[in-house]
Amino acid sequence: MKYLIVVILLAMAPLAALAQTNVLSPEADATARRLMAEALDSDLAWDIVESLTTEVGPRLAGSEAEARARDWGRALGERLGFDRVSIDEFELPYWERGDMSITMTAPYRQALYGTALGGSAASPQSEELEAEIAYFRTVDDLVAVEDSSLIGRIAFVDGDAIVPTQNGEGYGPANQRRRIGWQHAERAGAAALVVRSVGSDSHRFPHTGMMTPQGSEWADIPVIAVSNPDADHLRRLHAAGSSIRMDIHSSAGWQGESDSGNVVLDLVGRERPDEIILIGGHLDSWDLGTGAVDDGAGIAITTAAAALIAQLPQRPRRTIRVVMFGAEEVGLIGAQDYANTHAAELANHQLASESDFGAGNIWQLVSNVSEAGNPAIDAIGKIIAPLGIIRGGNDVPGGGPDISPMAARGVPTVNLRQNGTDYFDLHHTPDDTLDKIDPDQLAQNVAAWVVLTYLAAELDVQFRE
Amino acid sequence: MKYLIVVILLAMAPLAALAQTNVLSPEADATARRLMAEALDSDLAWDIVESLTTEVGPRLAGSEAEARARDWGRALGERLGFDRVSIDEFELPYWERGDMSITMTAPYRQALYGTALGGSAASPQSEELEAEIAYFRTVDDLVAVEDSSLIGRIAFVDGDAIVPTQNGEGYGPANQRRRIGWQHAERAGAAALVVRSVGSDSHRFPHTGMMTPQGSEWADIPVIAVSNPDADHLRRLHAAGSSIRMDIHSSAGWQGESDSGNVVLDLVGRERPDEIILIGGHLDSWDLGTGAVDDGAGIAITTAAAALIAQLPQRPRRTIRVVMFGAEEVGLIGAQDYANTHAAELANHQLASESDFGAGNIWQLVSNVSEAGNPAIDAIGKIIAPLGIIRGGNDVPGGGPDISPMAARGVPTVNLRQNGTDYFDLHHTPDDTLDKIDPDQLAQNVAAWVVLTYLAAELDVQFRE
Numbered sequence: 048m049k050y051l052i053v054v055i056l057l058a059m060a061p062l063a064a065l066a067q068t069n070v071l072s073p074e075a076d077a078t079a080r081r082l083m084a085e086a087l088d089s090d091l092a093w094d095i096v097e098s099l100t101t102e103v104g105p106r107l108a109g110s111e112a113e114a115r116a117r118d119w120g121r122a123l124g125e126r127l128g129f130d131r132v133s134i135d136e137f138e139l140p141y142w143e144r145g146d147m148s149i150t151m152t153a154p155y156r157q158a159l160y161g162t163a164l165g166g167s168a169a170s171p172q173s174e175e176l177e178a179e180i181a182y183f184r185t186v187d188d189l190v191a192v193e194d195s196s197l198i199g200r201i202a203f204v205d206g207d208a209i210v211p212t213q214n215g216e217g218y219g220p221a222n223q224r225r226r227i228g229w230q231h232a233e234r235a236g237a238a239a240l241v242v243r244s245v246g247s248d249s250h251r252f253p254h255t256g257m258m259t260p261q262g263s264e265w266a267d268i269p270v271i272a273v274s275n276p277d278a279d280h281l282r283r284l285h286a287a288g289s290s291i292r293m294d295i296h297s298s299a300g301w302q303g304e305s306d307s308g309n310v311v312l313d314l315v316g317r318e319r320p321d322e323i324i325l326i327g328g329h330l331d332s333w334d335l336g337t338g339a340v341d342d343g344a345g346i347a348i349t350t351a352a353a354a355l356i357a358q359l360p361q362r363p364r365r366t367i368r369v370v371m372f373g374a375e376e377v378g379l380i381g382a383q384d385y386a387n388t389h390a391a392e393l394a395n396h397q398l399a400s401e402s403d404f405g406a407g408n409i410w411q412l413v414s415n416v417s418e419a420g421n422p423a424i425d426a427i428g429k430i431i432a433p434l435g436i437i438r439g440g441n442d443v444p445g446g447g448p449d450i451s452p453m454a455a456r457g458v459p460t461v462n463l464r465q466n467g468t469d470y471f472d473l474h475h476t477p478d479d480t481l482d483k484i485d486p487d488q489l490a491q492n493v494a495a496w497v498v499l500t501y502l503a504a505e506l507d508v509q510f511r512e
Numbered sequence: 513m514k515y516l517i518v519v520i521l522l523a524m525a526p527l528a529a530l531a532q533t534n535v536l537s538p539e540a541d542a543t544a545r546r547l548m549a550e551a552l553d554s555d556l557a558w559d560i561v562e563s564l565t566t567e568v569g570p571r572l573a574g575s576e577a578e579a580r581a582r583d584w585g586r587a588l589g590e591r592l593g594f595d596r597v598s599i600d601e602f603e604l605p606y607w608e609r610g611d612m613s614i615t616m617t618a619p620y621r622q623a624l625y626g627t628a629l630g631g632s633a634a635s636p637q638s639e640e641l642e643a644e645i646a647y648f649r650t651v652d653d654l655v656a657v658e659d660s661s662l663i664g665r666i667a668f669v670d671g672d673a674i675v676p677t678q679n680g681e682g683y684g685p686a687n688q689r690r691r692i693g694w695q696h697a698e699r700a701g702a703a704a705l706v707v708r709s710v711g712s713d714s715h716r717f718p719h720t721g722m723m724t725p726q727g728s729e730w731a732d733i734p735v736i737a738v739s740n741p742d743a744d745h746l747r748r749l750h751a752a753g754s755s756i757r758m759d760i761h762s763s764a765g766w767q768g769e770s771d772s773g774n775v776v777l778d779l780v781g782r783e784r785p786d787e788i789i790l791i792g793g794h795l796d797s798w799d800l801g802t803g804a805v806d807d808g809a810g811i812a813i814t815t816a817a818a819a820l821i822a823q824l825p826q827r828p829r830r831t832i833r834v835v836m837f838g839a840e841e842v843g844l845i846g847a848q849d850y851a852n853t854h855a856a857e858l859a860n861h862q863l864a865s866e867s868d869f870g871a872g873n874i875w876q877l878v879s880n881v882s883e884a885g886n887p888a889i890d891a892i893g894k895i896i897a898p899l900g901i902i903r904g905g906n907d908v909p910g911g912g913p914d915i916s917p918m919a920a921r922g923v924p925t926v927n928l929r930q931n932g933t934d935y936f937d938l939h940h941t942p943d944d945t946l947d948k949i950d951p952d953q954l955a956q957n958v959a960a961w962v963v964l965t966y967l968a969a970e971l972d973v974q975f976r977e
Contacts, residue, residue, distance in 0.1 A: 101748045104622045112620065155577065157569045157802075160942060250715060251801070251942040276945040280802070283566045336716070337622075337745070477625060477716040480741040 071426045075505050079430055079498045082355055086494035091354060093486050095123065096347035096406075100337040100481045107334040108374035109141035109305035116330045120310035120346075120371045127354040129369070130362075131313040137384040139374050141305035142166060144255075144334055145298030149241070149271055152177060153292035154284065161241065161273040162335065163299035164225055165257035165377060166265045170239070170297045176201075176269070177294040178238050182285045186224035186242075189231045197235035201293050204228050204240070205282050208275050209247040215404065215467045221245045226259040229266040239269040239295050243278035248472035251276050255333050255475045257377055269297045307331070307373035309381045312350070314357055316365040316504065323392065324503045325368045325399040325458075326353065326496065329375035329449055336479030340470065344484060344492075345402035346371055352496035356504075363504035365397060372449040375403070376475075379448055386452035396458040398503045398510045401447025402492065405473075406484040407466040409436050409495045413443035416459040420510035424461060427502050431495045436463070459510040461503075463495050536891045540970050544895055544963045547820055551959040556819060558951050560588065561812035561871075565802040565946045572799040573839035574606035574770035581795045585775035585811075585836045592819040594834070595827075596778040602849040604839050606770035607631060609720075609799055610763030614706070614736055617642060618757035619749065626706065626738040627800065628764035629690055630722035630842060631730045635704070635762045641666075641734070642759040643703050647750045651689040651707075654696045662700035666758050669693050669705070670747050673740050674712040680869065680932045686710045691724040694731040704734040704760050708743035713937035716741050720798050720940045722842055734762045772796070772838035774846045777815070779822055781830040781969065788857065789968045790833045790864040790923075791818065791961065794840035794914055801944030805935065809949060809957075810867035811836055817961035821969075828969035830862060837914040840868070841940075844913055851917035861923040862975045863968045866912025867957065870938075871949040872931040874901050874960045878908035881924040885975035889926060892967050896960045901928070924975040926968075928960050 103119050106112040117134055124132040142165055149161040170176040180203040183189040189204050204224045210217035224242045232240035244254035253272045258265070273281075284291055310330060316322060328345025332338020353369045374380035386393065398416065412431065414424045421441045428438030446460030454460050473479045503510070568584050571577040582599055589597040607630055614626040635641040645668040648654040654669050669689045675682035689707045697705035709719035716739045723735060738746075749756055775795060781787060793810025797803020818834045839845035851858065863881065877896065879889045886906045893903030911925030919925050938944045968975070 097748070101745060101752070102619075104620055115620065154567075155569055155580065158799075249947045251717070251945065252715075276943070276947050279947060280566060280569075280945070283562070287566070334623075478741070480716065480745070482714045482741050482744060 070422050070506060070508065075502060078359065079502050082497045082501055083430065083494045085355055086352065086497045087490050089351065089355065089490065089493065092347040092351035092489050092493045095350055096339060096343040096484060097481060099343045099346060100339045105334045105337050106330065106332050108331040108377040108380070109139050109307050113307060113331050113373060117308050117310050117373070120330060123350065124310065124312035127350070128357045129312040130315040133311050134308045135311060135384060135388050136306055136308040137380065138304050139307050139377065139380050141302045142377065143299065143302050145169065145300065147297040147299065149273065150294045151291060152294050154289045159273050159277045160251045160253055161271045161277070162253040162255050163297050164255060164270045164272055166260065167270040167297065167299040168267050169300045170269045170295050175294065176238055178292060180291045180293055186228050189228055192231060192235045194234055195236045197232065197237035200237055201239045201241060201295070202232040202235070202237040203281060204242045205278055206243045209245060209471045211247040211468050211471065213466055213468055214464065215470060217247065218245065218471060225256055225272065229258055229268065229270045230261050233266060233268055237268065239271065241271045241273060241293065244272040244274055246275060246471050246474060246476065249275050250478065252476040252478050255335060265301065269295055269299065271295060271297065307381060309373050309385050310371035312353065312369040314353060314362055314367040317362040318364040320366050321395045322365040323368050323396045324365055324500060325370060325396055326500055327370035327372060327449065328402050329381065330371040331374050331376055333376055333475050335475070335477040337481065338479060339481045340405040340473055340479050340483055341475065342403045344406035344489065348402045348489065348492045348496055351493045352500050355497050356501050363501060364507070365504040367500055367504050375449055379452065382449035382452050386456060393453055393456050393458060396453060398461060399446050399450045399453055399458045400461045400463065401449050402463070402496065403447045403449070404465045404467045405470040406489050406492065407470065408488045408491050409434065409463045410466050411437045411439045411464040412461065413439035413445070413464060414441045414461040415444045416441060416461065416510040417512045420459065420508050423502065423506050423508040427499050431498050434491055434495055436495055461499065463499065465492070535887050535971060535973065540967060543824065544967050547962045547966055548895065548959045550820055551817065551962045552955050554816065554820065554955065554958065557812040557816035557954050557958045560815055561804060561808040561949060562946060564808045564811060565804050570799045570802050571795065571797050573796040573842040573845070574604050574772050578772060578796050578838060582773050582775050582838070585795060588815065589775065589777035592815070593822045594777040595780040598776050599773045600776060600849060600853050601771055601773040602845065603769050604772050604842065604845050606767045607842065608764065608767050610634065610765065612762040612764065614738065615759045616756065617759050619754045624738050624742045625716045625718055626736045626742070627718040627720050628762050629720060629735045629737055631725065632735040632762065632764040633732050634765045635734050635760050640759065641703055643757060645756045645758055651693050654693055657696060657700045659699055660701045662697065662702035665702055666704045666706060666760070667697040667700070667702040668746060669707045670743055671708045674710060674936045676712040676933050676936065678931055678933055679929065680935060682712065683710065683936060690721050690737065694723055694733065694735045695726050698731060698733055702733065704736065706736045706738055706758065709737040709739055711740060711936050711939060711941065714740050715943065717941040717943050720800055730766065734760055734764065736760060736762065772846060774838050774850050775836035777818065777834040779818060779827055779832040782827040783829040785831050786860045787830040788833050788861045789830055789965060790835060790861055791965055792835035792837060792914065793867050794846065795836040796839050796841055798841055798940050800940070800942040802946065803944060804946045805870040805938055805944050805948055806940065807868045809871035809954065813867045813954065813957045813961055816958045817965050820962050821966050828966060829972070830969040832965055832969050840914055844917065847914035847917050851921060858918055858921050858923060861918060863926060864911050864915045864918055864923045865926045865928065866914050867928070867961065868912045868914070869930045869932045870935040871954050871957065872935065873953045873956050874899065874928045875931050876902045876904045876929040877926070878904035878910065878929060879906045879926040880909045881906060881926065881975040882977045885924065885973050888967065888971050888973040892964050895963050899956055899960055901960055926964065928964065930957070
């Protein structure tokens with residue numbers, strides 16, 4: 048019996064080696080490792096994100112600045128040697144922040160640090176918006192409020208700071224107050240809604256972000272997020288029994304239709320040009336910071352990875368497509384447009400993944416590909432393991448926000464998970480600026496992405512079921 | 513010879529013990545150690561700084577809020593059992609920040625995060641202040657500029673972030689651009705001066721602070737500090753050869769005379785009521801944050817230390833005086849008033865010290881007292897050494913900003929040096945809020961201060977020459 052097991056094991060070893068060989072030729076393996084080393088030594092991603100944040104600056108979806116970003120993306124793609132550079136344009140409703148102030152007027156006067164949430168209405172032009180607040184410890188308390196019970200009041204939802212975690216699990220629960228709070232404040236007749244920012248930091252920065260429309264309806268009242276320290280302050284005053292009043296001015300609102308677009312950069316495959324490996328990030332950013340970690344980093348990481356592959360003597364087997372999605376922050380509008388515009392091509396999308404969780408080190412590779420394709424992802428995992436990246440499961444759907452519409456239509460996905468423990472300190476704040484990116488961590492990202500992208504395009508493996 | 517040395521050493525040991533006994537009675541030693549233990553276990557300082565920052569909030573020198581802070585200080589002193597509670601009122605010129613915005617208008621439009629410096633003038637009412645900047649790498653470059661060479665321009669002094677150090681040595685050099693930059697910008701005819709904030713952080717907060725008048729003259733132009741990340745951004749654009757323009761609106765300015773005052777809380781000495789051990793902090797704060805680390809912490813630490821001593825069965829030998837100085841930030845006006853109003857008493861001030869460098873752990877005890885008094889400071893140093901505090905030299909003048917006018921008139925000083933490595937991250941920013949204070953570090957401060965204050969008041973030692 049023991050003898051038999053040994054024979055089987057001996058027989059399996061060459062089989063395993065053969066399987067490995069089938070997935071990964073020595074040439075592909077060597078090229079991937081060389082690209083990884085080059086990426087670790089390259090400043091290209093840094094140069095890209097520095098250029099985007101400095102030369103273009105903040106780039107709100109639908110703004111003139113986002114249009115400049117598309118021109119920048121097109122010029123970058125041409126300079127880096129992509130074979131096809133195009134822009135898919137689309138229209139979208141345009142929301143602008145305008146000017147605002149939020150001041151506590153009782154128990155004493157103190158400026159608060161707040162900002163309008165995306166989709167917020169302006170304060171009334173003809174009268175002052177100054178009122179006592181109704182304090183809600185959690186968004187659930189506001190959801191439970193009776194109709195018309197907040198007339199003449201400003202609703203304040205306290206809640207808690209995001210619990211910081213590696214994968215950002217704290218975001219969803221905390222985000223409910225930002226997403227749907229307004230629907231209940233408005234139902235109850237409140238003059239405005241103020242919420243604790245959805246952030247994990249303790250700095251005096253408000254975090255903006257989009258609300259969720261009710262059907263196609265947006266808020267008719269101003270909806271403002273204040274910083275965590277300001278919310279702490281209001282909580283303490285409320286606990287001490289103070290009657291708190293606020294004065295709100297905001298000129299936020301919808302400004303009609305505007306233009307956005309996705310920038311599409313292709314390296315055309317040498318053997319199967321119709322089969323697409325899609326990577327990318329989103330080009331738009333919120334307007335408060337310069338969109339460095341959200342998502343200049345993702346644009347830089349994926350573009351740099353593809354640009355390194357563009358320097359190889361020959362194109363990989365399949366087409367590598369970098370998409371710089373427009374209008375992500377305001378509701379995945381560029382992602383929806385991509386899935387619609389390229390609907391006929393989606394069946395040829397072999398794999399898709401977005402980098403959109405900051406600029407921290409990648410620590411895990413997860414995927415959602417066919418059984419046949421899984422050994423290739425495992426092989427990629429082995430090559431990038433020395434970067435400090437663990438191979439996670441093949442049962443993890445995802446790929447990033449802008450990938451979700453195509454993933455819903457059957458495109459396989461992979462996810463290079465970044466450490467986002469600090470991500471929600473900066474997310475959607477004025478503090479999302481270039482200095483927050485660590486060049487070494489950025490290069491680690493490019494090193495992982497270049498291996499993934501090159502091998503996904505080069506290997507003779509079907510990632511689709 | 514060896515025998516003689518041994519005899520001398522044996523003879524010296526009891527002498528040293530006797531000297532020690534002379535400085536510090538067993539009762540005083542035991543009381544000091546008991547107070548230290550109580551302080552480490554007490555929440556009093558936290559409660560005081562929470563109350564000040566929450567119930568009073570920001571308290572700009574000369575404002576209605578600073579007047580409320582004096583009322584708060586008086587009520588606190590009465591509640592904590594001080595024997596005498598009084599307020600020395602004085603007048604001062606009152607400067608207000610007003611509203612402001614600073615926007616980069618070329619090479620593209622981007623809001624900058626800036627704030628007026630103390631003493632800044634408003635922007636012109638009748639015309640727009642929009643102009644190209646003249647870039648100066650350092651304040652020295654601006655100082656060297658020719659008269660009338662900046663007409664129609666906005667001067668921008670880049671400089672560098674403060675180098676973070678334990679004792680804050682980086683502040684003085686960096687502060688020159690804030691202090692005197694305006695004098696040269698104005699001499700050269702600039703329409704405004706913008707400077708990189710004097711701070712060590714990389715957050716999108718401007719640091720305010722007072723400029724230095726030229727004689728009795730203040731700036732006639734707006735003077736604005738922008739955050740470090742904003743200055744980095746401008747530096748990169750300048751390096752890329754961009755022509756940079758800015759638009760500045762500010763309603764800052766002097767608003768006539770107003771009132772301020774020092775709150776004086778005394779524990780009257782049981783044997784030598786005329787001899788004073790003076791401790792304290794400053795009650796005013798800048799208006800952007802809530803003045804937690806600057807200097808709510810100092811008020812809390814010193815008041816809590818004295819309040820613990822007030823609980824003893826009998827008062828210490830000398831009077832302990834806690835002074836909550838007014839109008840420190842705007843030019844040590846409360847400190848000058850104290851030295852003038854109490855000029856006749858100053859000869860009886862045995863020792864003075866202020867806590868005004870944040871809320872970080874104390875790591876060193878330095879002094880500037882008589883030879884006769886030095887052994888007592890050494891004895892205090894030995895008691896507080898287990899708190900992680902090193903005894904430094906007796907050749908270190910100081911005592912804190914509000915002590916300087918009385919130190920200049922011969923009052924001996926001591927300094928419990930805090931670790932200020934992070935202090936200039938928060939200093940004079942909107943981010944100076946309660947959450948930045950670590951309760952354990954605050955308690956460590958009180959423990960050191962209570963030992964110093966009690967023994968300085970109790971020991972029969974002359975600190976004056």
